[in-house]
Amino acid sequence: MSKSGYRSMESLSQVNRREFLRLSGAVSSAAGLGLALGRPPLFSQEKQATPPVRIKTNVDDALAVPRTKHSLPGLFPGKVVQVHDPGAMVQDKPVAQVVSAMFEKGIANLTGKNFADSFPLFFEKSDVVGIKVNPVGAGLISTRLEVVDAIIAWLVAGGIRRENIIIWDRFDYMLKDAGFTKERFPGIGVEGLQTMDEAVAEGKAKDDSRWLTPDGHHVSEGNFDREVYYWADAEGPKDKPYLNQHVFNGKYSYFGKLLTKKLTKIVNVPVFKNTGNGVSIATKNLGYGAICNTNRLHRPLFFDVCTEVLAFPVIRDKLVLNIVDGLRGQYDGGPEPAAQFSYLYNTLFFATDPFALDMTCHNLLVAKRKEMNVKVNEHPRFTEYLRYAERLGLGVADPKRIMVVTV
Amino acid sequence: MTQRVFLIALAALCSAAAPAQELTLPADGFVEGWVCSGPSRDFSRDELFNHIDGGAEIFLEFGFEHLTVQRFKSGRGELAIEVYRMESPDAALGIYLTRIRTEAPLTGIRARNSGDRLQVTAVKGNYLLLANNFAGSEQLLPVMADLASAVLDQIPESPPTKLFDLLPGEGLIAGSRCMFRGPYGLQRIFTLGDGDILLQKGKTFGVAAEYAETDSTKFTRIIVSYPDSASASQAYQHLLAYRDPTIRVTEEKAGEFRFKDFQGKSGIAALRGNTVNLRLRLSRIP
Numbered sequence: 001m002s003k004s005g006y007r008s009m010e011s012l013s014q015v016n017r018r019e020f021l022r023l024s025g026a027v028s029s030a031a032g033l034g035l036a037l038g039r040p041p042l043f044s045q046e047k048q049a050t051p052p053v054r055i056k057t058n059v060d061d062a063l064a065v066p067r068t069k070h071s072l073p074g075l076f077p078g079k080v081v082q083v084h085d086p087g088a089m090v091q092d093k094p095v096a097q098v099v100s101a102m103f104e105k106g107i108a109n110l111t112g113k114n115f116a117d118s119f120p121l122f123f124e125k126s127d128v129v130g131i132k133v134n135p136v137g138a139g140l141i142s143t144r145l146e147v148v149d150a151i152i153a154w155l156v157a158g159g160i161r162r163e164n165i166i167i168w169d170r171f172d173y174m175l176k177d178a179g180f181t182k183e184r185f186p187g188i189g190v191e192g193l194q195t196m197d198e199a200v201a202e203g204k205a206k207d208d209s210r211w212l213t214p215d216g217h218h219v220s221e222g223n224f225d226r227e228v229y230y231w232a233d234a235e236g237p238k239d240k241p242y243l244n245q246h247v248f249n250g251k252y253s254y255f256g257k258l259l260t261k262k263l264t265k266i267v268n269v270p271v272f273k274n275t276g277n278g279v280s281i282a283t284k285n286l287g288y289g290a291i292c293n294t295n296r297l298h299r300p301l302f303f304d305v306c307t308e309v310l311a312f313p314v315i316r317d318k319l320v321l322n323i324v325d326g327l328r329g330q331y332d333g334g335p336e337p338a339a340q341f342s343y344l345y346n347t348l349f350f351a352t353d354p355f356a357l358d359m360t361c362h363n364l365l366v367a368k369r370k371e372m373n374v375k376v377n378e379h380p381r382f383t384e385y386l387r388y389a390e391r392l393g394l395g396v397a398d399p400k401r402i403m404v405v406t407v
Numbered sequence: 408m409t410q411r412v413f414l415i416a417l418a419a420l421c422s423a424a425a426p427a428q429e430l431t432l433p434a435d436g437f438v439e440g441w442v443c444s445g446p447s448r449d450f451s452r453d454e455l456f457n458h459i460d461g462g463a464e465i466f467l468e469f470g471f472e473h474l475t476v477q478r479f480k481s482g483r484g485e486l487a488i489e490v491y492r493m494e495s496p497d498a499a500l501g502i503y504l505t506r507i508r509t510e511a512p513l514t515g516i517r518a519r520n521s522g523d524r525l526q527v528t529a530v531k532g533n534y535l536l537l538a539n540n541f542a543g544s545e546q547l548l549p550v551m552a553d554l555a556s557a558v559l560d561q562i563p564e565s566p567p568t569k570l571f572d573l574l575p576g577e578g579l580i581a582g583s584r585c586m587f588r589g590p591y592g593l594q595r596i597f598t599l600g601d602g603d604i605l606l607q608k609g610k611t612f613g614v615a616a617e618y619a620e621t622d623s624t625k626f627t628r629i630i631v632s633y634p635d636s637a638s639a640s641q642a643y644q645h646l647l648a649y650r651d652p653t654i655r656v657t658e659e660k661a662g663e664f665r666f667k668d669f670q671g672k673s674g675i676a677a678l679r680g681n682t683v684n685l686r687l688r689l690s691r692i693p
Binding site: 201333372373375377379380381 | 457459462508509522523525526543582585594595596597598651653669670
């Protein structure tokens, strides 16, 4: 079992924790579970299956904003580069030189240009670049420091100042747990969008003062931009445990000011893992990692959040590269880290198009799950959000139109 | 030498079906050099998310009651045991089967188990037990077995579940049997629809298994046995009415419908007395 605490990428269909308990507490009630997963539970004579009613969101506001040259799906729609090197991990530790060489090959094969010439395709020297890591399964399935080292080296070689590079995630304590500290990355920014008091969340402490101000506000409120938000017609519980974890609890999920005010480009560096029957890779790393107040979104919107949050210009127009750290993969048990289902994969993936990337990785993980005798539900609902993104012009989801280059 | 007694009277309060059970956690020195690392931690139903946020739902759906976690340390590493009390032996077996893939028992554990150097999962009576080895050292496997056995040996054997008797033996692929008790468990197997599509109401168990169809193909069989035929009929009608939009009915007659799924494979849903029977992922209708 993993360390307890918040996990930013909960399972597909996960119900808000308190709501689930309330419902399952009255577990004899069919209405409970029916409500939990979004369908009328009672017997009906109706013979036609009807699609569930989808709640409203403000995604149209995002789509109305004109695109830029950097808008998703970026410079290489539908292209995914997969670089494998069996020597990337030795005794379960990344070999920095090998990882660096893999990175160079990946970028060059993605762009068709040499490593150095690839840089100006994505960046200008004045950019402030945010490297979004996934620290959730610290030490097991989290973004490896050596992969981030390779990215930083490339950015610095291209002329970006170290102080204009920021490693970030939603939760500050997770960054630290996974080794992303200012000591490890001197001169580089390391920022969590918010804090959360783990001890209070786990019931080990009662003192709220580390996360709650005397006037009842989360100490991280100021880190989120009230002007830039993902709105969805669903609310989370108005209790302190939810607030500790999610900063706000209304119908608004605000984007971090780091993204709206500071970063001009984003490099997304997720890990290669499943979440239930789907994946928690490129689009979930940002979809649930760039905003607050997310748990309310799981039940009504599931993976659609990954598409709609990425449709907002604050990500759509800044996310220039996605690099999946597949040095170690996890085919089951995700999004929680699960050592027994993780394996050495020695692979990195590169794409500008996170939706093509997720579709590619999804299919690879399905194959791995079958190989490992895991029950696999291949229902299209688990990839529907990727096709939704394609319909919105954000990426390519049709495997026939995705070009996978293996190196 | 310290002893921690836990799970004493709560069982009697929580479930009439689960008799009060007194278990003692392994004490310091259960194996020479190994001592408890910090106090044990307990989690009730409404606290389980604090231990496995993102994975608690299926435990709750199966009938989770209580969890105790204790870490142990020595100069050789750190281990932990997690003892989950479920509401019945069927509930414990159900959650056990969701957690293992290819069952690989370790020697030295006197209970059904599967595991490796990282984690051992065992089931006995109402209990699911996990023994975790954080460093993953192969040399600690005997200690993990001793640790697990120290708890498991206190739990009396329960009669074998009868739930799997519902599944016909012919063609059944060994190791493929599993259970579900609601939408979270069912979702792992097949998407029949949203919510509590089979009206299990958090109580009724369903069983499933893979079957050989031809030399090269297999299909999935699901059977849910309800308390009475009226409940089964209601569940069958609910499935028909609220089936997933990708399930296209091709033929319907009293108490049975046939369909094509999203992959173009065939399926049959049938009401048989107090059971709903499904055959899924068929290459052809038999």
